[in-house]
Amino acid sequence: MEDVRIKFGIKVKVLRLSRGYSQEKLAELADLDRTYIPGIESGKRNVSIIVIEKIAKAFQISISDLMNSL
Amino acid sequence: MEDVRIKFGIKVKVLRLSRGYSQEKLAELADLDRTYIPGIESGKRNVSIIVIEKIAKAFQISISDLMNSL
Numbered sequence: 001m002e003d004v005r006i007k008f009g010i011k012v013k014v015l016r017l018s019r020g021y022s023q024e025k026l027a028e029l030a031d032l033d034r035t036y037i038p039g040i041e042s043g044k045r046n047v048s049i050i051v052i053e054k055i056a057k058a059f060q061i062s063i064s065d066l067m068n069s070l
Numbered sequence: 071m072e073d074v075r076i077k078f079g080i081k082v083k084v085l086r087l088s089r090g091y092s093q094e095k096l097a098e099l100a101d102l103d104r105t106y107i108p109g110i111e112s113g114k115r116n117v118s119i120i121v122i123e124k125i126a127k128a129f130q131i132s133i134s135d136l137m138n139s140l
Binding site for chain 1: 120135139
């Protein structure tokens with residue numbers, strides 16, 4: 001099975017692009033350091049539940065929806 | 071809003087008890103160190119996506135279901 005970090009990164013990238021956000025914009029909305037987003041999208045970061053919540057809030061979706069089909 | 075770690079911990083505990091698992095049993099099923107589970111259930115641990123996936127697998131539910139209503 002593909003690594004959950006890779007699948008999560010792809011999901012974040014697809015959502016971000018569908019909203020027309022730059023990586024910097026997403027970082028700002030999620031209150032994350034902007035150097036963080038590339039590592040998430042490439043599946044390198046083992047994101048924590050607090051970061052997951054921040055990203056869900058930035059996209060204005062539930063955590064469950066963000067984690068859907070991972 | 072209540073901390074997402076607290077809500078996740080309660081969810082794990084409720085699921086664990088509903089299955090009749092001890093903390094040791096859940097740790098074994100999830101392939102986690104058994105000292106890890108109390109910290110998760112008390113909301114002290116900022117669990118990573120890899121740990122979330124392991125716990126979902128232990129309960130044989132999807133990650134999305136595990137994260138439902140957090």
